[in-house]
Amino acid sequence: MIKVDEVSKSFEQPVLKNVSFSVNDGDIMLISGKSGAGKTTLLNILMGILNPDSGNIIGMPTKKSAVFQEDRLLDNMDYFSNMHLTCNQSDEELLAEFKVLLPNEDPQKKMKEFSGGMRRRVCILRAMLCSSDVLFLDEPFKGLDEKTKIVTMNYVLSKRNGRTLFLVTHDKDEIAAFCPNKNYLITAEEN
């Protein structure tokens, strides 16, 4: 179980105030709320990129993978190099997965030659194929058309393999797909 205990964070103004919750292993935790409410800050604290001003996070697994709000890809390298940075799969395995989400694309093209939606899918492949115990997805389907979004959401659900998932989203379709009963929704509006 991951336990977030009284976590606070301020930049110039308070962003998170005494946030507490716990997540059982393998659960999906949805983080939603209006812009500027601190969703990404909370995710960055959970991922260990930011330190909280106060409070603790207990039980966070060390093996993590993520889709960030920005793509954070190696622009001058191809899909394989980007994947080899974080994953240990062979080129054949990586190619097979690539063809699921980007069937008509060339994996040897540099990332800077990919469109925004294509890059997003590579980010999702990177997060899902990396060996990890917890996934952090920050608006992962941003910029995808409806049809591609459905295919990609199904891919994420099929590749989650029982890993704990923190998902930041505003999208009703995504909320419905990942948390149909809204059991695990944190509304970060009020902090």
Place this chain on the structure above:
Amino acid sequence: MINSIIKNRKVKNFLIIIFWLIVWEIFFLIVNEPLFLASPLATVKSIFALLKKSESWKILFYTSGKMLLGYFAALILGVSAAWFASKFLFIEDLLKPLVVLTKSIPVASFIVLALAWFSSVNVSIFICFLVVFPTVYFSILAAIRRVDIKLLQMCQVFGVSSSKKVRFIFMPEIADELCEVVKITVGMGIRSSIAAELIGLPNNSIGGELYQAKLYLAMDDLFAWTIFAVVLCYVIEKVMIAIFTKIKSVVQKA
């Protein structure tokens, strides 16, 4: 038609060279004194005459070999120092006065000082190192600092090993920067090495030959050796860039 010929890069470069050769010839005709200015024709004759002598090849080999020794030492130590300075602020602070001083002290002072320390044979190695090292150090340090912090954060989240970070993130940045550094520093290295040779006068050196040419007012030889130095600079620069580009692609595909 003329426009299409000029658009061809090779033809354009050839025409530019012809233009400057004509300008040179015109100046020669105006000066009309081979003791002050050699003609393009006399220079070409001198180049071919020198190329026929095995002694000239030996001189080119020694000068470029010593320059490359100093140059590679500056590259290796410059990149290493920049790497450690990027990791430990106190190393950057410690090196800063030394590197800034090295950058601003006149090369001639170093040459005279080096002649007191080493035999004249090795002075050009040391001088090339001193001239190139600060530029390599500062450029590579800036390149390492330019690496996107967000990529490093991504690596932190995914638990990427240090060796993979070096290979996929730092090495390409450093290799790109080295290609740019080579464009600036090869010329600096050759010029300073030859200047050191000109003052130290070791045997089998372009600097020594330039001094001889000046002594005997052999302007055609002086121009010929100068052109050798320019060609040497061009060849070394192209080879170095090819090496770093290859290293970059091999590292990424390995």
